[in-house]
Amino acid sequence: MEEPFPPESILKACVRHYRRPTREHGEFARHRRAGRSFPTDYVMPEAGESVTDHWNRVVLELNEYRGRGPKVFSQSRQSVAADKRVFAGPSDADIQALPNIEPAWCFAEFMCAEIGLRSDTWTTAGLKLAHLRYGLLLDWLARDVGARMSRTRDGLPLSEAWKLYGLDPIRVSMEHGAVPDELDALAASTGLYERGELSPFGQGKDSRFEHQWIDPDIDPGYNAIALMKQHLGDERLRRSNLP
Numbered sequence: 001m002e003e004p005f006p007p008e009s010i011l012k013a014c015v016r017h018y019r020r021p022t023r024e025h026g027e028f029a030r031h032r033r034a035g036r037s038f039p040t041d042y043v044m045p046e047a048g049e050s051v052t053d054h055w056n057r058v059v060l061e062l063n064e065y066r067g068r069g070p071k072v073f074s075q076s077r078q079s080v081a082a083d084k085r086v087f088a089g090p091s092d093a094d095i096q097a098l099p100n101i102e103p104a105w106c107f108a109e110f111m112c113a114e115i116g117l118r119s120d121t122w123t124t125a126g127l128k129l130a131h132l133r134y135g136l137l138l139d140w141l142a143r144d145v146g147a148r149m150s151r152t153r154d155g156l157p158l159s160e161a162w163k164l165y166g167l168d169p170i171r172v173s174m175e176h177g178a179v180p181d182e183l184d185a186l187a188a189s190t191g192l193y194e195r196g197e198l199s200p201f202g203q204g205k206d207s208r209f210e211h212q213w214i215d216p217d218i219d220p221g222y223n224a225i226a227l228m229k230q231h232l233g234d235e236r237l238r239r240s241n242l243p
Contacts (some may be wrong), residue, residue, distance in 0.1 A: 004105050007146045010229055016178050017221035018109040019102075028088035031081040035093040038101055038143060040166035048094045051170075051200040079177025083135025086142070098165060100149035103140060108141035113222045115189045116213025132212075136176040143167050144192065149201070169198040 006014075013099045033039045042061060065078065090101045090109045110119050117134040147161035156164070166172075173183045184199035 003152065005152045006145065007232055010110075010232065011107055012105055013225045013228055014106040014110045015103050017225060018106040025088060028084045029091075031084040032088060032091060033085060033126065035091055036085075036097075037088050037091050038094050038098060038139070038166070040097070042166065042168070042171055044166070044168055044171075058168075058174055061171075062174060075177060078175065082139070082175045082177075083219070086139045088111050090142075098143075098146055099154070100146045101165075101238055104144075104146035104149055105138075105142040107145050108138050110222065110225055111141050111145075111190050112138055113216040113219060114226070115186070116216065117186075119214050119216045119219045119222065133176075133178065133182060133186060136173065136178050136183060137190075139176065140167075140169070140172050140183060140187065141190070143172070146185075170200070213236055 002104050014132055034041070044056075062078065075156045090098070091104055094101050109118070112134055115137075117137055143165040144167060147156075147158075147165040147167060150156040150161045150164065152160055161167075167182050169180050180199040180201065184193070184196060187193045188195040216226075
């Protein structure tokens with residue numbers, strides 16, 4: 001079995017720092033879909049299905065979710081609702097369906113801070129400051145890290161883990177009002193992917209949000225975890241150089 005991802009010491013530190021009392025926050029929890037912050041009740045790519053056909057299926061499904069409102073308003077409302085359901089954190093229903101989602105969400109919070117999409121932005125009233133694509137990447141990374149945990153800790157095959165956690169870059173991107181290339185660029189900046197790995201359409205234009213970031217150094221918890229991560233990396237490098 002692979003080495004556990006993320007390392008256990010880092011994961012525990014993220015849970016201690018990022019497991020926040022916002023789980024049932026009134027403004028965010030009401031945007032969950034059928035009680036889920038990380039719903040997986042959508043169509044996944046099928047064997048032999050072209051990218052265009054899958055894209056069209058996703059568009060049709062999202063149109064059904066939006067209902068009858070004016071299209072521009074409905075799309076905007078849907079992307080805001082998608083962000084807010086993720087900010088609510090995993091629900092009991094999520095935890096029952098996705099075994100590792102709660103600690104994965106905490107680690108995803110650290111990763112979002114690491115690339116400047118958030119700092120210590122939470123207050124008792126909710127969000128104070130965050131990058132526009134914070135919700136998008138938090139959604140993807142919580143699912144991605146959960147899938148990696150299920151693979152490296154529980155031995156779940158990669159294809160089954162992706163399906164279980166609903167890892168469809170087209171679907172996740174579009175629900176948050178983004179295009180797959182934006183998610184691809186953000187995911188690549190974490191080091192988990194190569195640029196172009198998630199976007200089926202190749203590299204697109206630079207996002208107008210690419211150079212907007214929030215300094216995480218104002219967050220003491222982030223600094224402590226980042227230092228742990230650095231020491232862990234240094235120790236692994238030292239061991240690899242031993243004769």
